[in-house]
Amino acid sequence: MLIAWRYRERDTIIQRLDPRARIIFMLAMLFSIIQFWDLRLMLLFLGVAVLQYALARLTWRETRRVWILISIIIVFMTILTFLTGRGGVDYAYHEEHLIHRLGPLSLPIVRWHISLDITAEKTIFALSQLARMYAITIMAITIPYTVNPSLYGVTFRGLGLPDKFAYAMDLAFRFVPTLGRDFTVTLDSQRARGYEVEKLSGGLVAQIRRLAPLLVPVTINAIVGAEDIVDAMDLRAFGVGPRTWVHRLTYRRADYLLIAASVLLFVASTALAFLGLGRLWVPAVLLRLAAG
């Protein structure tokens, strides 16, 4: 099985930025977004996220599948939150103004009464929640398509991760194609022995157990092979002194600007949230609707 990364070389503004600066920006956006509930602010954040997505120039073809799956999850979770009560923690909003009540519907046997209150606050909360989740997701989706996998170790080293962990990260990214090949070889050899992964029969437990002939050989083989890698690394005095990296990352002016903007964004957001600004905003139209 050929396991390929989503990354493609593209000459875009986004890809020319230092990956460290981009990760700092993504985290600053995430931690700023989660401090607010105001739909207007959410739309602003969403705008920034969409802008960086557009600058990355990803095509619909390569991201279609992910968009569909993620949209299903986001919409489902928003509806579930709308149906099951107050979203967020209790400080998102306290009082609610009823627009319409559906029900109550009584269930025949258990005699539960189910009713759904559509309130001004719940409705606007659902909208901000949608905008918020999309903003976070759009920021997150761009990364795998635009950051070169071979730069991960050095990126996280640059962000302060100790040498050994950064190197382990690098190594993990390099093992992926080999393990993908091992998986295919194992699948083929088990098939040659009559193992049919397409026809797993039996109960739930039995079906899960039947995945063991695939999982176990690949894992154990990798572990057995690891001992040789450990020896090879020890012989080359791994971990004795500080490491040097094949790829070198250098911050340029645009990267410094992006990091400064990220810090500013986070500090400003925290200050605003602390002053109590940016909480759930209920438009007057909805309140008038609630008042009848």
Added chain:
Amino acid sequence: MTTGEFTKNRVITWLIVLIVFVALLALASLLTSGDKIRGIAPLGVTAIGLIGVFVVYLVTARSAAWEVGTRQVVYMAIGAALYGVFNYIFNTIPMPSVSQVALRPSICIPIFFGYVFGPVVGFFTGAVGNILGDFLTGWGVYPAWDLGNGLIGMVPGLVMLFADKKRSLNFLTILVAVLIVVTAALVFLNPQVIGPWTGEIEDFSFWAWAFIIGGVVVIAGRFVLERINVDLAAVNLWGTLGIIIGIGFAAIADIWVNGYSFATAIIGEFAPAAGPNILNAMILTPILLAAYRAIQARTGR
């Protein structure tokens, strides 16, 4: 600087951080009559949690479980790569019968790596493996879920802090029993409290019973499994605990990140993720462990 001095300096640094943090919270609470402080409560809870984890680390700092040498580096990389590749394969390759039932057979990887190679390897396997898997599928990067997956691998690794598996099980049994007794007593003494997620007064006595039943099941499970094999009991109990803590962390973090209601976090995320994960882990991890023990016996490593 000797190791002792180094540890002492770190303890002092962290104590200062903790004191400053608490002082700032108190000051903020004083200035804003306690209302606005709720807005940054998630950050506060996270910080206190992190400091708690660090205190556990300091107390057990001398244990070999935290050692990171060449072996650990290689196992971290292999564990993370395996977890990422399996996540990708079982999520995207059309194997109808597999995707219907066994949602995540790959969950056994972080638990196994944590249990066998220690908490650091386990955490790395879960966290970086999840990042890798999301990279391969193109989903993006979600820090809360990466950390949650890291915890799934780290918790089973804590077994290494104990002299042997039996003692770790005894500790776990006592911990579960004490927690259940304390929680149940608190709830029964004062069942009507303000719900932390809804802000309304609710009756929590149902949860006390749920806790008691859950606790009894866990403790009974320990003794039943232990009669077969101590290793089996330990890997299953610590693995289950890891999944509950890891997925629980991610689902609750999503209340703050995505604004879910508590019910959404439980019905929409925790239950569908933790349930199949626990089932898959309980079946596949012991098989993997048995195969590993056989190889270990053969090669003498």
